[in-house]
Every structure is written in C-alpha cells, then in structure tokens.
Amino acid sequence: MLTIIDYDAGNTYNVKKAFDFLGVKTRLTADxxxxxxxxxxxxPGVGAFAPAMQTLRTRGLDTVIKKAVMQKTPLxxxxxxxxxxxxxxxxxxxxxxxxxxxxxxxxxxxxxxxKVPQMGWNENELIQKNSVFSFVAQQYTYFVHSxxxxxxxxxxxxxxxxxxxVPAIVQNKNVYGLQFHPEKSGNVGxxxxxxxxxxxxxxxxxxx
Amino acid sequence: MLAKRxxxxxxxxxxxxxxxxxxxNLVDIGDPAAIAAEYERQGADELVFLDITATNQKxxxxxxxxxxxxxxxxxxxxxxxGIKSVAQxxxxxxxGADKISxxxxxxxxxxxxxxxxxxxxxxxxxxxxxxxxxxxxxxxxVFTSGGQHGTGLDALDWAEQAVSLGAGELLVTSMDKDGxxxxxxxxLYRELTERVDVPIIASGGAxxxxxxxxxxxxxxxxxxxxxxxxxxxxxxISGVKDTLKKAGVNVR
Numbered sequence: 001m002l003t004i005i006d007y008d009a010g011n012t013y014n015v016k017k018a019f020d021f022l023g024v025k026t027r028l029t030a031d032x033x034x035x036x037x038x039x040x041x042x043x044p045g046v047g048a049f050a051p052a053m054q055t056l057r058t059r060g061l062d063t064v065i066k067k068a069v070m071q072k073t074p075l076x077x078x079x080x081x082x083x084x085x086x087x088x089x090x091x092x093x094x095x096x097x098x099x100x101x102x103x104x105x106x107x108x109x110x111x112x113x114x115k116v117p118q119m120g121w122n123e124n125e126l127i128q129k130n131s132v133f134s135f136v137a138q139q140y141t142y143f144v145h146s147x148x149x150x151x152x153x154x155x156x157x158x159x160x161x162x163x164x165x166v167p168a169i170v171q172n173k174n175v176y177g178l179q180f181h182p183e184k185s186g187n188v189g190x191x192x193x194x195x196x197x198x199x200x201x202x203x204x205x206x207x208x
Numbered sequence: 209m210l211a212k213r214x215x216x217x218x219x220x221x222x223x224x225x226x227x228x229x230x231x232x233n234l235v236d237i238g239d240p241a242a243i244a245a246e247y248e249r250q251g252a253d254e255l256v257f258l259d260i261t262a263t264n265q266k267x268x269x270x271x272x273x274x275x276x277x278x279x280x281x282x283x284x285x286x287x288x289x290g291i292k293s294v295a296q297x298x299x300x301x302x303x304g305a306d307k308i309s310x311x312x313x314x315x316x317x318x319x320x321x322x323x324x325x326x327x328x329x330x331x332x333x334x335x336x337x338x339x340x341x342x343x344x345x346x347x348x349x350v351f352t353s354g355g356q357h358g359t360g361l362d363a364l365d366w367a368e369q370a371v372s373l374g375a376g377e378l379l380v381t382s383m384d385k386d387g388x389x390x391x392x393x394x395x396l397y398r399e400l401t402e403r404v405d406v407p408i409i410a411s412g413g414a415x416x417x418x419x420x421x422x423x424x425x426x427x428x429x430x431x432x433x434x435x436x437x438x439x440x441x442x443x444x445i446s447g448v449k450d451t452l453k454k455a456g457v458n459v460r
Contacts, residue, residue, distance in 0.1 A: 010328070014304055017279050047329060115405055117331050119377070120430065121211040121253055121460045140211055140460040142284060144306075144331045161209055184284050184306065186248065 002197060003038035005065070006030040007055045010046035011183060015078060018183040018190060024197050032064045040201035041065070041073055045080030049089040049105065049147070052080055053097060062098060069100055074174045074200045082170065082177030083149060091147050101172040103151025114163035117146040122160035122180075124168050131157045132199040133169055139188045141168065141180035148179065176200070211460040212424050212452065213253040213431035214445050215409060216438045218243060219260045220289075223269035226260065229439040240273045244281040247438070250445040252283065253460060256309065256379070256433060259289030267296075271303045278304025286379075288336055294323050301328060309379060311336040312352040315359055315366070318373055325374025334409075335375040339363040339396060340383040348396055355383050363396075364403050371404045378404065379433065382412040389415025389437070397427030409433050417443060417451040424457045 004016055006028045019026045026042070027034065035041065043065070045052055056062045069075055077085045086097045089105035097105065108116050126137035136158050148166045157169035169192075170177040176196065182189035219226045224238040234242050244255055257277070259270045267290060274287055287300050288309025297308045308328075314321050314335050324333045338351045340358075348363035359366075367378055380400060382393035392413045400408050407430035410423045414434035423432050437443040449459045 010301070013302065014278060017304065018282060021279065021282075115407060115430075117376070118210065119331055119407055120213060123209065123211070123460075183282055186282055189282055 001038050002026045002040045002042065002201065003035055004028045004042045004044060005035065005061060007052070007059060007061060009044040009052065009081065011079065011181065012044045014181075014183045015042060015044045018193055019197075022190065022194050022197070024194075030059050030061060032060065035061075035064050036068055036071070036073075038068070038073060040197065041068055041075045043075060043077040043081035043084065045078060045082075045084060047080055049080065049083060049091040049097070050093070050095045053084060053095055056084070056098075065098060066100070069175055072174050074196070075100070075176065076196050077175075077177040078183075079145065079179065079181055082179055083147060085170075085172075085175055085177050086149055086151065089147065100175045101149075101151060101155055101170060101177065103149050103155065105147050106150050107147055108145075108166070109163050111163040116163075117144055118162050118166070119144050121185075122162065122166075122168075124158040124160055125165075126158050127153065128157045128171075131169070131171070132195050133157055133192060135191065135195075136169065136188060141178075141182070141185040141188060141192075143168075143180045145179060149177070174200075209458050210430075211253065211458050212429075213409070214251070214420070214448055214459070215254045215256055215431050215433040216247045216252050216445070217256040217258060217411070217433050217435045219258050219435070220270065220273055221260050222266045223273055230441055241276045241280050244277045247445065248281050248283060251449060251460070252445050254284040254286065254431070255281070256286045256288065258309075259287070261290070271299055274300055274303040274305050286334055288334070288379075292317075292320070294320070294327055297324050297328065297332075301332065307332055307334050307377070309334040309336045311338065312357075314370060314375075315350065315352050315361070318369070321370060321373040321375055325376065330374050330376035333375050334377045334379050335367075335370040336379040336381070337363060337367060337370070338381050338383055341393075341396075348399075351383060364399060367400055367404050371406050375406060377407045377409065379409045379411060382410075385413030386411070387436075388413055391415060391419040392423035392427060392432065394422050394427040397423060397429045401428040407431065414443070417448060420448050420452060421455040421457065424452065425455065
C-alpha cells in the first residue's frame with residue numbers, strides 16, 4: 001500500500017487526486033504502524049518549514065519516517081515535503097529537518113529579473129542521466145517556492161535555472177524529493193508519480 | 209528559465225461554463241472539467257475560473273466545480289468572483305484551487321489580502337484589478353463591482369498597496385481594451401511591472417497572435433489571459449506559443 005503521510009499539509013488532497021487519476025490506491029494516515037507497514041511513502045507539504053516540522057514531531061512522525069527509511073521503504077517528499085528531507089532550513093530562523101538528505105534549505109537569492117517566490121513552469125536540466133526520471137530532461141514542471149535545497153551535486157537528479165541553479169528532483173538512496181508540484185505539472189508530473197510507484201516501489205529500483 | 213504563461217479564463221455560472229464556447233470535439237460544452245481538459249490538451253499553463261453566479265446560495269456549486277476539475281486536470285487553478293472571507297478561500301483551496309483571486313472585496317476590505325496571505329501564503333493570493341484610463345488626465349483608475357463602480361483609486365498606487373498587504377500576484381484587466389480585440393494595453397503593464405515585483409498577468413484586448421508578443425516583450429508581464437479568442441477557436445494556445453517562441457519569448 002502507498003501511504004500519504006497525514007499532517008494536514010495543504011496539497012494532500014491534490015496529491016491524492018493525482019494518484020486516484022492513475023488508479024493507484026493510497027491511504028492517508030498518521031498511524032505509525034500503518035506507515036511502517038507501507039510499501040511506499042509520500043510526504044506532501046505547502047507552507048512554512050518550522051510549523052510543518054513541529055507538526056511532524058508532535059505526532060511522532062519524524063521518528064516513524066526515519067525508521068521507515070531505514071527499513072528501505074521508498075519515500076517521496078513533495079515541495080515543502082522535499083525540503084523537510086534535508087538537515088536544516090533557514091526559513092524564519094534556523095530549524096532542523098529530517099536529515100535524510102545532506103544539505104541545507106536556504107532562501108532563493110534576490111537578483112534583478114528574478115521574482116521571489118519562483119512561481120511558474122521551469123525547464124528541467126537532467127543531471128543524472130541514468131535516473132528512472134530521465135524523461136524529465138527539457139520538460140517543464142510547476143514551481144512555487146521561496147527557498148531551495150543547497151546540496152551536493154551527487155544528490156541532484158535534475159535542476160532548473162533561476163537566480164541560482166535550483167535542484168528540482170533530488171535523491172539519496174531510497175529517499176526522493178521534488179521541489180515542484182507533480183500534481184500541478186500536467187502529464188509530466190503524473191508520469192513522475194507513476195514512475196515512483198511502478199519503477200521504484202514495485203521494482204525495488206531504489207538505488208540501494 | 210521560467211516560462212511565460214498563457215491563461216484561458218472561464219466564466220462559471222451556477223456550476224456551468226457560460227459565454228459561448230465552441231470546441232467542436234466536446235460533447236458537453238458547458239462542463240467546466242471537460243473544457244479545462246481541452247485547454248490542458250492545447251497547452252494552457254494555468255486556468256482562471258471566475259464565478260459570475262449572482263446569488264450566494266448558488267456559490268457552493270463553485271466548490272464542486274473546483275473539486276471536479278482538479279480530479280481531471282493537473283495544472284494550477286485560480287478561482288475568483290465574490291470571495292469575501294478567509295473561510296470561503298479555505299473551502300475553495302481545500303477543493304483543489306491553488307490561488308484565490310480577490311477583486312471588489314480587496315478594495316472594500318484590504319485586510320482580507322493580509323489575512324489570506326498570512327493563512328495560506330502570499331503565493332495563494334491574487335489581487336485582480338479592473339482598470340480604466342481617465343481620458344482627461346491619462347491616469348489609470350480602479351473600478352470594482354464588475355467595472356460599474358469607480359473607486360477613485362489610482363491603479364498603480366493600489367497595485368503597490370495590494371502587494372505590500374500580501375498579494376502574491378496581480379491580474380490586471382484593462383477595461384478600455386476588454387472585448388475590443390485591439391491588443392493589450394502594453395503601456396499600463398510596462399508602468400505596473402516597474403512599480404511592483406510580483407508576477408503580473410495581463411488581461412483585456414487579446415485579438416491576434418502578435419498581441420501576445422507585444423504584451424510580453426513591451427509590457428514585460430509574466431502571463432497573459434484571454435477568454436473569447438480561445439473559446440471561439442479564433443486563436444489556439446499552441447498557435448500563440450509558436451508565435452511567442454519565434455519572437456524569442458520563453459514558453460513551455
């Protein structure tokens with residue numbers, strides 16, 4: 001079963017609708033036993049880093065997610081859910097994240113001609129040619145964010161060009177993250193979710 | 209590089225798309241989800257739904273429209289028309305909307321912009337501004353209530369104020385150009401883009417392919433919205449994008 005981790009994140013229902021559209025059954029839950037028994041996990045998210053992390057902690061979900069990842073369960077973080085995978089964020093002060101991918105979440109630098117938040121469709125440049133997501137090369141996906149993940153190139157599957165190069169898809173072993181919204185990125189977005197389910201969860205092609 | 213956006217706008221009355229829409233291949237021409245899917249197929253970057261329902265009682269149906277569209281169409285959805293409270297915003301966002309557009313209510317109660325931005329983030333709050341040029345003074349003025357009420361507000365000042373209150377995007381319609389098919393008011397948008405640093409969506413006046421090139425190149429806007437030229441198939445979204453590409457404008 002594919003589980004969408006329930007912590008009242010704003011895009012939860014739209015993410016669920018995208019899986020419904022694909023005919024993939026999902027379960028929305030915050031129950032530790034159900035999460036640990038899942039074949040794959042989705043961590044959605046919209047909004048600010050600190051309150052989201054606080055909600056995860058209050059519900060004991062931070063430990064559960066880390067445990068599931070140690071059991072090699074594939075995990076996909078979306079937008080803020082992707083940022084939460086990193087070690088820390090400097091959004092309104094310094095805050096610790098889940099620490100599942102080395103790197104820090106920092107503000108998009110202000111630069112003339114680049115509005116913050118980055119809001120709209122941007123073109124993916126593929127970095128890891130062998131990724132199951134290699135079809136995102138030169139494809140546009142939909143972004144809404146003011147902070148980005150500053151991490152080593154080895155974790156970056158694809159990136160987009162903005163005021164700095166922005167990691168779009170990241171991966172560390174069985175932990176995956178999407179800075180954009182696949183549930184708002186048309187056919188490409190839907191294909192990314194489908195690939196996560198087909199190639200990563202059910203083919204165990206998780207890079208382990 | 210971020211792509212410039214092409215945005216069709218749909219008027220919804222009591223759950224059905226109004227104003228004629230002429231897609232030959234659609235069975236149910238009034239169904240918002242079917243029309244949204246057709247625009248997605250054509251390459252639309254975003255959709256705006258404007259609730260033109262007159263009575264509050266029927267407004268509940270807008271939630272159902274958003275719900276059904278977001279089950280089938282996976283692109284950003286902006287919903288506007290008669291939204292007056294944070295509770296109404298929440299209802300529509302939960303149903304699947306990504307952005308809420310405020311027009312008259314934002315002028316009547318500017319704090320609504322701030323309340324919405326604080327609760328949902330400024331990227332969720334679009335302020336729609338209907339603008340008419342005073343022919344005597346040349347000043348751009350704000351009109352509300354579907355263009356019937358002159359507010360006496362200067363459009364550039366109001367734009368700046370809306371952004372400082374929390375608006376994450378401005379959807380600016382030139383009433384002088386709306387329906388004329390004589391091109392966008394590029395001068396208005398050039399002035400606006402110099403004053404505020406949130407995305408600006410231009411609306412009103414789209415008639416031919418080159419109008420889009422002009423509003424992106426001269427007006428420096430981030431998106432262009434149109435209704436009838438797309439509804440009647442006078443222009444296609446892919447045709448507009450091909451023209452823009454040739455002119456060196458970055459589109460998806």
